[in-house]
Amino acid sequence: MMAAQVIRPARLLSRTAHIVPGQLRVTELTFEVPLNHSNLSAGNLxxxxxxxxxxDTPIVPRTDSELEEYHRRPYLVYLEGGPGFGNREPQDHQLTKTALDRGYTLLLLDYRGTGLSTPINQPHLATLGGPQQQADYLKRFRADSIVRDAEAVRLCLTADYPETHKKWSIFGQSYGGFVALTYLSQFPQGLREVFLTGGLAPVKRTAQEVYTALYKKVIQxxxxxxxxxxxxxxxxxxxAQYLDEKSPLLPGGGEFTVERLLGIGLCLGMNGGLDLIHSTILKLAMDIEQFGFITRAAGAAFEGLVPFDTNPIYAVLHESIYTNGPGLASDWAAHGVGKTLAESEPGLSWLSSVPQALDYSSSSSSTNQQPLYFSGEMVYPAHFDCYPELKDMKETAELLAKYDDWPRLYDLDQLARNEVPVYAASYVEDMYVDADFARETAKAVRGTKxxxxxxMYHGALRAKTDEVLGQLFKLRDDTLD
Structure with a gap:
């Protein structure tokens, strides 16, 4: 079992409100929390x-008691995917309308290190010291710390709420579901209900097992x-041949390598992902054909598809989300599994442990031409050579990959006796969260529907919002005979 921890309420630093189109009242909140909730002297974030x-403007003005009740509606907290991403503006968020229509106050929290929450960036990391100091700092940015922050914020915001309103609901998309399961493990007493979309984390699996399963879907x-x-x-x-021969730079200064090109396979598992990749490849190929080089427009569009430079946590801490406890190191699991698969899967030959010059020569009339396979949501050591923001984090990333004393993210005993209702949408064709492991987790968390x-694909919450949310709330509100 995970040891219980007493969390101090966050300190509210600022609160400002404004009205935005769509009849939304948006209150921007800034809190202070400890970097390390177990060592309050380690600094703050x-x-x-x-x-x-x-x-809205009611026909009859609300009384003071009605106004107080209106502003104390129960919270629904959205937990973003990633890791490493902050939230979008409320007027652009797929959950806003449903949350407000159903009587919630919606809270969009940026995880520590993301968005406007003391974001991780290489220049700031450099001020902390060398790679070891940077690695030690980054160890505090996983889900175990994120949920402590959230619980501290809950205690702050609901301090004067009636007991019936002190608990809040959480909604985890993708990695946000991983965070939600950590929250259920550590602080179930703070939760009223949990919604998950594509977020039934593989709580019983190692990083190596996860990537072995995910590569199968990537190949498909x-x-x-x-x-x-x-x-x-x-x-x-x-x-790929052009990149291999010319070694061009992208507009942002990063090297445009074959590994980086094939990394846009990250989009393969999203709605419209196949067409997005095709459009990108078509533009790159036509630039090379017409001009003999890749134009700035094509290069800039390509850079935005895999956001390792703008969201470095996504790269540097990605595999650590699968290390649930001491004795487990991620050890570049995606790369290791990929190299093994490359021995029998020609499409992944570029990941071979014994690299050989790829034979790009081909004839358009050839029927046996072997395609180069894109990767998926995988991070490789080579990425720390071709992304400017990651270059100076390479040694730090290596230390994190070898680190094997991570704290536990999930308490399987607590999840097995869970009493908080959990409503999950799971996608059979999910390229990022294996469906079989998701089923395993659903069985492991008591009371999950x-x-x-x-x-539907992994991004269905955005692509098919009404369908997904309709099904989730049916799980909550409807009755099965």
């Missing part, structure tokens, strides 16, 4: 959030891509 309520998505766009077999190889579908 700022946590930023936006509280969203409906702005590559096969689907080349079935839809068979002409891109040759295009991708020609672009699941809507499972094979006609």
């Amino acid at each position: 700022k946590i930023f959030g936006r509280q969203v309520t409906k702005h 998505r590559n096969e689907a891509y080349y079935r839809k766009f068979p002409e891109d077999v040759e295009r991708v190889r020609k672009v 699941v809507f499972e579908t094979n006609v």
Whole structure:
């Protein structure tokens, strides 16, 4: 079992409100929390959030008691995917309308290190010292620290609330679901209900097991891509050949390598991902064909597809989300599993442990031409050579990959006796969260109700908002005979 921890309420530093189109009242909140909740002398961080309520003008002005009740509606806290991403503006958020219509106050919290919550960036890390000091600092930015921040904020915001309103609901998308399961493990007493979309984390699996499963889905998505766009077999190889021979730079200053090109496979598992990758490849190939180089417009568009430079936590801490406890090191699991697969899967030959010069020569009339497979949500050591923001973090990332004394993220005993209702949407064709492992987790968390579908992808919350939210609230509100 995980040891219980007493959390001090966060300190509210600022609160400002304004009205935005859509009849939304947005209150911007800044809090102070400890860097290390177990060592209050280790320094502090700022946590930023936006509280969203409906702005209306009632026909009959509310009394003071009615106004107080209106502004003390129960909270629904949205936990963003990632790791490493802050929240979008409330008026652009898919959850805003549903949350407000159902009587919640929506809270969009940026995790520590993301958005406006003391964001991680290389220049700031450099002020902390060398790679070891930077690694020690980054160890405080996983889900175990994130949920302590959230609980501290809850204690602050609900300090004068009636007991019936002190608990709050949480909604975790993707990695946000991982965070939600950590919250259920550590502070279930603070939770009323939990909603998950594509976020049933593989709580019983190692990083190596996770990537072994995920590569299978990545290969399937590559096969689907080349079935839809068979002409891109040759295009991708020609672009890769150009990169291999010319070693060009992208507009942001990073090296445009073959590994970086194939990394846009990150998009393969999202709604519209196949078409997005095709459009990108088409533009790159046509630039090379027409001009003999890649234009700034094409290069800049490409850079935005994999946000390692702007959201470095996404790269440097990604594999650590699968290390649940001491004795487990991530050890570049995606790369290790990929190298093994490359021995039998020609499409992944670029990951081979014994690199050989790729033979890009081909004839458009060839029927046996082997496509180069894109990777998925995988981080490789080579990424720390071609992204400017990551270059100076390479030694730090190596230390984190070898670190094997991580605290536990999940308490399986606590999850097995869980009493907080959990409502989850799970996607059979999910390329980022293996469906079999998701089913395993649903069984491991007592009281979980699941809507499972094979006609939606990981980003369905954004692509098919009404359908997903409708199914989740049916799980909560409807009755099964």
